[in-house]
Amino acid sequence: GENVEQHPSTLSVQEGDSAVIKCTYSDSASNYFPWYKQELGKGPQLIIDIRSNVGEKKDQRIAVTLNKTAKHFSLHITETQPEDSAVYFCAANNYGQNFVFGPGTRLSVLP
Amino acid sequence: SAVISQKPSRDICQRGTSLTIQCQVDSQVTMMFWYRQQPGQSLTLIATANQGSEATYESGFVIDKFPISRPNLTFSTLTVSNMSPEDSSIYLCSVEGDSLNYGYTFGSGTRLTVV
Numbered sequence: 001g002e003n004v005e006q007h008p009s010t011l012s013v014q015e016g017d018s019a020v021i022k023c024t025y026s027d028s029a030s031n032y033f034p035w036y037k038q039e040l041g042k043g044p045q046l047i048i049d050i051r052s053n054v055g056e057k058k059d060q061r062i063a064v065t066l067n068k069t070a071k072h073f074s075l076h077i078t079e080t081q082p083e084d085s086a087v088y089f090c091a092a093n094n095y096g097q098n099f100v101f102g103p104g105t106r107l108s109v110l111p
Numbered sequence: 112s113a114v115i116s117q118k119p120s121r122d123i124c125q126r127g128t129s130l131t132i133q134c135q136v137d138s139q140v141t142m143m144f145w146y147r148q149q150p151g152q153s154l155t156l157i158a159t160a161n162q163g164s165e166a167t168y169e170s171g172f173v174i175d176k177f178p179i180s181r182p183n184l185t186f187s188t189l190t191v192s193n194m195s196p197e198d199s200s201i202y203l204c205s206v207e208g209d210s211l212n213y214g215y216t217f218g219s220g221t222r223l224t225v226v
Contacts, residue, residue, distance in 0.1 A: 034214040034215075036214075036217075041222075042220070043117075043217035043220045044154070044217045045217070046112075046208075046214040089153060089154065098144075098159070
């Protein structure tokens, strides 16, 4: 079955800097890769996703890149703000199959 | 995307007792999912609940411990039975996205502490 690894487990950046979180997956059949943000005391919230027929997707300060050959995808946050501090989870699936989540990255944006 | 209301938001329970968690969705959905998130950990799927049929449980989770009801297309419950401290976790319900957005929507979760 699918296995998703995520690095780093913790990340601290200065406000205004960029943050990058990388995930690798094992199942080449996976074709959908969402990213979730979980703030303290809340459920995970979908922030961006990418499908296997696209190499990059951007939404304001957030972007996701996908390398299907290498089986990895990354979340890029530019101009980080304190409100970006949260735990971020990547996930992978083949539509119709259950999602497999990465172990999470705790991002701290220091003012 | 769907809006999910999950109750209770938190509870502290005595070992040996049971807690039922409710999940209400503002639109009809075919599949609902129940996840467990142990402290500082990722999300683990407990079971998938379809209306009108028995839930499908993932490896390591059994119906006697986590009975699930799905009486209609907008509501589901998860019961954590005969609780022990190891059941202390966040329990989350989730629904799949629409055809344009496959990503799941999650409820705000139930933080359970068993003492």
